Amino acid sequence: MNRRTFLRLLPAASLSPTQSQSQLKDLETQIPALLRSTNVPGLSLAVFKNSRIIWLQGFGVTDRASGTPVDSNTLFEAASMSKPVFAYLVLKLCEQGMLSLDTPLTTYTNRRLLEDDPRINRITARHILSHSSGLVPDWRSSDDPLRIASDPGERWSYSGEGYYYLQSVVNDLIGHTDPKQCGQFEAGVKVCATDFGESMQSRVITPLGMTSSGYVLNPDFAKRRARPHDANGNPLPYGTSRAIDLARYGAAGGLLTTPADYAKFLMQIIDPRPQDDHHLKTTQASS
Template identity: 50%
Template sequence: MQRRKFILWGGQTALFSVAGLSSMANLNPLQYSSFLNLTSEPLAKELEKLIPKLMQEAKIPGLSIALVRNGQLSWSKGFGVKDQLSKKPVNPNTIFEIASVSKTVFAYAVMKLCEKGIIDLDIPLVQYANIGFLDNDPRINLITARHVLSHRSGLQNWRSQDDPIKLHFDPGTDFLYSGEGYYYLQSIVTQLTGKVNPNECGSYEGDVKVCASDIGDYLEKNVLRPFGMNSSGYVWTEAIGKDQALPHDPNGQLITKPNQTATDMARYAAAGGLLTSANDYARFIIGLFSPKENDPFILNKKRMMEMVRPHIKLREEQKIDGASSWALGWAVQERPEGNVILHSGGQTGFKSLAMVSLEKKSGFVILTNCDNGAYVLNNPKVEKVLSRLFE
């Protein structure tokens, strides 16, 4: 099994002011599989002029963007190409690796398991399954789902030969962004809801052995498909490959990476494994605006509010993407006019950003297929335009 490493992108991304919006009719994103009759988006012309220029400056081959305004998709567009060899154009349905933005979808799935009573946010995970994770430190017995989702487990981001897996502080007492924490919680979810194939295994960072599981199938069935994210997935398929953007280095040159397997996803699905498009992720954003009671897939309002409320204030040196605090699966910027939740993502050849105002029912997602993607995502000119989405 070929090693596959997913790397957190922790670049600082400016956040945008939120103000009142005029009332518009809401659409139910769970009842349709494609967007029709897009509303006129006043920011479109400015972004269509600005984005290609920035992409050219940074040698970014492809980008896809979707804007949500007042509970519905207001505009989406692809720029550039899927890869420098085929030169096939990007469109809003092009599939990208969204890296750590995947954590927002996994967190939603965990919150639904909590709502169903299958797991509790505050019961130590070892009480659900003892998978032999960090047996040499008894503090592992303290880690809960809440700790993991808010990055307070004490585990580092990813282990390595030089940095073996360990707890850096008592669980719940501090903040440390952790892909390993999400891997641990994902492993518990798999024990509770799925199965592992012991005959299909691989070795990953720090020589950790991981065997294939059906976690991708579980997340597709319980989050992606109910939200109408019908083109998205975790394990690579030919259908995904037909619409997939490929990764590129800082010089805009194609990077060769292996396709995602069930074994890879047993390690990375929760932390960074989602393959999705701008349009599909927009469906997820829109679904956040419509909590439901007694629905098999959609969170009720209580759980939804628990997921997005700030759980820990961040010190200056801990801040990611300019966030002031962290919720469950989301970073948070606390603003007088209403909180904004967001998440960035980055792994070899891909950079992404999603940002949402639940109060205003607006947000956006931007996906790029280049290591230089942050040049667009962090650009002050892009920030200035997108800030008006929340006015």
Template identity: 35%
Template sequence: MAHPPFPGRRRFLAATAALCVAGALPWQRAFAAPCRPDGPWIPGDDFLAELPRLMQAFAVPGVGIAVVEDSALAWSRVFGVGNVETAAPLDARTVFETASLSKPVFAYLVMQLADQGVIDLDHPLVDYHRPVYLGEHPWLARITARDVLRHSTGLPNWRAAPATEKLVPLAEPGTRIDYSGEAFVWLQLVLEKLTGQSLDEAMQARLFGPAGMRDSSYTWNADLAARSVFGHRAHDEPGEGLPPQMFREQWNAALPVAEHWGKPLSAWKYEDAERALPEVMKRARPGLVTVPGDLLANAAASLRCTVQDYARFLARMVQRQPRADWEVAEATRQAMLTPQIRVPGRWTEKGLGWNLESTPAGPVFCHAGSNGGIFKNFVVGDARRRRGIVVLTNGGSGGFVYQRVVRAATGLDLLSHDV
């Protein structure tokens, strides 16, 4: 965890957030904080005019931005290209790889099922389902869905050698924060058992369909392949041509098997991926596919969608009336945005699926995403003011861009950019 560089940083941010920029030079106005704390989070024209220069400076070929105001998608734009080799421009139907922005969306599904009594957030996961790759450790019996969503399972983020390494906790559950994608996948397999559906089937039925998120999926098909951006190296990373595209390559190797079976990847559960593994390994380059999880939708990392679709989800997390029957209960939404574990010395807190931060303008919820060092994304919301912004990029240096977008749009310099 990174700490503020000096004790007065928050006082400094509070002061600078209040500064009016009316007398500033054009480039200063483009990057300075808004004068009105309650103003909209739609980036200003001066900043948008500068954005292509920023993208070029940091070798980020494509950026998508969408803004929620008054609990609804209010504005969206895409900039640049999805693949520098083809130079095909982005458009409103371009699909981004959201990386760890997948986690809050999955958390919403978990909370829907908790509202319905399908899962108890505080019941041990091993009682619901024990994956074959779990090791033997007494702490495993204490891990719950709440631990997964607040990152207190003690499990590693990802095993270094999943084909030979068993999954066990590295710390006592419930005692500290250990960011873990493995934990989210375990909870995903629990939901498979409880609902009888694949992850994508459950998401389409309970969230994507009702929320109008028509261009969202945790898996892969020919249409998504044609509309999905490619990831690109960071501006200071050496290399020629496009870097490896992990999910794209893994799923392209699995598609022929899915087509032969007549069962789309979106319908695959763990047992399907397990059965397909030997055949897909024959098709894939060495080392690309080693375990069934390489072929399965990934609750922690594999959501891809348009930037507008992500904003439609974000709109469900802020205060809104009326609420549809399929949405989580209001008390549940508030619980997702309430600190769930206290760890001394942290500047940010963990809700259920979200990071929480106090700012000079009030509390916000947020999450960052990074896949393979070639996709960098960020989302932040202000539930009380019913607004939010999501920035999706296809470059390894996308963090340098999304931080500037968020600062220009919101006036906030978030500590969550650094932790």
């Protein structure tokens, strides 16, 4: 079952409270069978309506090796759902005048993501956030090097590399880099540690009240996180949250969170609180 099919099982916003509870009860009985049929060890799910969580359940186990049950406090790797949270920070920086959605990113940094394609000078934050920068592949490799495959703004092409680039520009504006703590990643790209996790915590996570979310692994998070598993349901090594890794992958996929906590972020988008130093305006300027 793919995600869209699963989402159709959730109650529609137009249903009455009684109808919603009935549909959720049906879903509660279906999920264990769905987990077995898809070989997924565990799942946690939050449903909210009118800025209030109306259903929160955990199913299965966090780790097939230990058998620890999933509950509402289990943290999961948000993977690419980390991108909207980073985008929130980018929009706030635009609102504060530190960045513009439509100014080329090379205006803000001396670093050159690519040296041999002048189109790099046309890529903007808007292109990155909308996956229309032209940067391919999603992540570079020795066999598939980073390049610009189409003019910025011309077409959609999913790009983790784009988010890495925008993250590095944001770090140049508001963060710090440790040149003594560096490593090599795909195709030999050199990345040095930054304070990305701390910046996201202070500027987005804490202000939005996401008390069970973060990028830096602390002892409490280590106890509560679910373990990754492969497509056959076999346990995999835990991901890391070293500062070097976060400098490379943090914006694209470094968030640890719970469904209830991520719901707080979504509720802020749907029904925003009044604007302040951390919360966005209800309307966003074009640049």
